[in-house]
Amino acid sequence: MGLAAKMDAPRIDRGLDDIYVKETSICLVDGDRGRLVYRGFDIRDLAQHSNFEETVFILVHGRLPTREEYDMLRKGLAESRAITPDLVRLLRRMPPDAPPMDVLRTAVSYMSNFDPERDDPTRTANMRKAQRLVAKFPTIVAAHHRIREGKRPLAPNPRLGIAEDFLRMVTGKRPDPLSARIMDVALILHADHSMNASAFAAIVAASTLADLYSAIVAAIATLKGPLHGGANEAALRTMLLVGKPENAERYVLDTLANRGKIFGFGHRVYRTYDPRALILREYARQLSEKRGQEDLFRIAEILQEVTVRELKAKQIYPNVDFYSGLVYHLLGLPMDLFTPIFAVSRVSGWTAHVIEYWDDNRLVRPLDYYVGPRDAVYVPLDQRS
Ligand SMILES: CC(C)(COP(=O)(O)OP(=O)(O)OC[C@H]1O[C@@H](n2cnc3c(N)ncnc32)[C@H](O)[C@@H]1OP(=O)(O)O)[C@@H](O)C(=O)NCCC(=O)NCCS
Structure with a gap:
């Protein structure tokens, strides 16, 4: 590159470290004070008093649910937890050593084709899709784990909360109350963490007005990497x-x-x-x-x-x-489920970010600065040495 071109070079923000891509009221990470806040609520309060289901409501709706809303949400999440026999068959067809994150990504992509609301872009339809995604992630991860261990996947128990039921579906036995509570708190704590790589991947896909499933598949793919989820x-x-x-x-x-x-x-x-x-x-x-x-x-x-x-x-x-x-x-969970468990929780944050972004959508289209040749001469194939 010539000196003149170099002097014109724009400032390149590798990794987008210092770039703000949207205003948000979902999650504040205060790195100096060591605080993490979802919609104004300190996660220390949520970890002490709330549960994952209520945290999902807070992230997506931006406020605490009323008693009636809370009961409806728990019922809706419990009812949506089951996965279809067809999806279980897909999980059975995976090679035994398939990474659970890849299986989760494939399963979510597959599921999108059977959701009649997939291409309904309204906010209310997206809220319903978000709820179904949050409900089904734990069942997919647990069912695949049981299958690769040569065991029968367990159907969800709608009387249990997501965290407790997830542990039961993975391990095959109902967890003790302390283990169930700890799983619940772990899901609360991982539910969101502002504009990290996977949330941004979801936003990029969503900004094209692709559907919610596509955005979540992009996020799962991004969470897989050891610099993020591992x-x-x-x-x-x-x-x-x-x-x-x-x-x-x-x-x-x-x-x-x-x-x-x-x-x-x-x-x-x-x-x-x-x-x-x-x-x-x-x-x-x-x-x-x-x-x-x-x-x-x-x-x-x-x-x-x-x-x-x-x-x-x-x-x-x-x-x-x-x-x-x-x-x-x-808690007795195998190491290669740690990142899928992260996704089980984080899907709530991803969906919240996408729904918020669509309220004021703008196609994400950054620039890259071209430093390659500009006047290369094309030589026909038979004349190349
Ligand atoms: C997370 C992480 C990538 C943040 O990186 P970052 O903000 O770019 O900070 P840097 O890597 O520039 O670190 C600043 C300095 O602290 C050191 N440092 C940072 N994390 C360290 C760690 N886990 N162990 C030892 N030294 C560390 C770096 O070597 C660097 O030292 P230097 O200034 O002498 O070169 C980095 O801390 C890390 O790799 N941690 C280990 C992996 C991890 O736990 N990831 C999960 C993150 S949630």
């Missing part, structure tokens, strides 16, 4: 690799000395403790005691203390992934 698995692997509490400090010091990263630490936005991590840490402690796995929690504690101490100057603190993998592991 860090909790890596954090748990670290804890298991460390093996004993007495190895934990050395692991951190050696990793940092080799300029390596400690998974589950650091965040683009948080410059202090991720509030979700603090909530899940307490649940990880309770669960590890209950399951007699105190050593694993002790390892996590030492990794946390030493990493925070060593990286204080860089403002690196544990993020949600540091504890969510540990919590899911203690």
